[in-house]
Amino acid sequence: MDNQNILDEVFNKLFNGASVFKDREVLRHDYLPERLPHREEQIRRLGEAVAPVLKGSRCSNIFVYGKTGTGKTAVTKYVLSRFEAKAKEINAPVGFCYVNCRLAGTEYRVLSSLCQSVRLFVPFTGLSAGEVFDRFRKGLDELKTIFIVALDEVDALVKARSDILLYELTRVNETLSRSKVSIIGISNDLRLKEFLDPRVLSSLSEEEIVFRPYDASELRNILFERAQVALREGALSEGALSLCAALAAAEHGDARRALDLLRVAGEVAERKGVSVITEEHVREAEKLIEHNRVVEALANLTLHSKLVVLSVFHMVKANGYRAVTGEIYEVYSELCNELAVTPLTQRRVSTLVNELDALGLLNAQVVSMGRYGRTKKIRLEITRTLIKEAFSNDVRLGRLVDYEPKCLSKDAGGRD
């Protein structure tokens, strides 16, 4: 088949073939649907909380928490957009801004988003954080408005830096004469409260809204509603729907997960030229998502992190038991020599291992071997094939996958 024909086939499949999608976008988790099933309570409470702003008084600060995929962001955005519409309708002097702290990344960038929301533009960098905050405060005061700041994933901000920004924000009202600020803090981590300065905590959680995980039947309803819009009639089998819901329910009731599964399963079905999504497609989607996640994570690592992964891989392959820090560092150093790169210190490698653990690429566990010290036993969570695939665009690294470290071949395995 020549190139032209391949493409003909691909395109024809798209138009004539068994398409399962009506509107694929609806299954993306950043899509904001018309209705949010099983979140009536939260919508009502958040609505009640922000309502006073429409009548000109500041609302309580609100602390929203719940695990990922429980609808916190969707509900907040939903309520805020309705709130905005209402404000326009009755011509109330209100404003709001929504910032995702994890996506923003740093305290500085969060501040810069805040500035933009009061129509102040600040440089990407160069100013001190305090200066940016001052500008925000001034700009806000000029607007003579009641302002709601929604900080999504605040936990990322607090853990990475500290809670000074939150602290400053909670007391900014004291220095504003013509405007007022309320904060909606959204957190994935239920334990965030423990990290917060008690002063911040008490003022931030004047009001608290908890998002419980969805159970399987709730997820099923959510998926069903979305599928009505996203998929062609009859494109979703009963079994596939239930399986998506069940798998996501098992994973802390994560609606995001459920939507991903369904979308990818639909893509799988479509690629096979089938018009109905079956349980088998969902199973395949599950594998595919995990596969992509891992390969992408691996490919985006820094050189040294990749070398650490390779070191663990070689250790485990040669000795068949879980590798310990010291041995990994030996192999790692040798691999560095192979590439003529100066190795990092063991201390640094230790934190790299922790990062890889957090990414789910490794499994590291501190164990004490009594007389023989205290170390970390490290297991690989991924297969050779995945490593090969992820490192394939770098020839030198690809070579190292099949390299046999000298420090391993010599003493032909240790104890255990």
Add this chain to the structure above:
DNA sequence: CGTCCACAGGAATGACGGGCGG
């Protein structure tokens, strides 16, 4: 029951590139 291994992991500090105002 104390010792002592082989690290863990916190704190302080430095090196470096980007990007600003002046």
Add this chain to the structure above:
DNA sequence: CCGCCCGTCATTCCTGTGGACG
């Protein structure tokens, strides 16, 4: 162009520690 302030990565130095061994 300089000096300054970031944020990020890395090093150095350090104190802490579970439990088998003696």
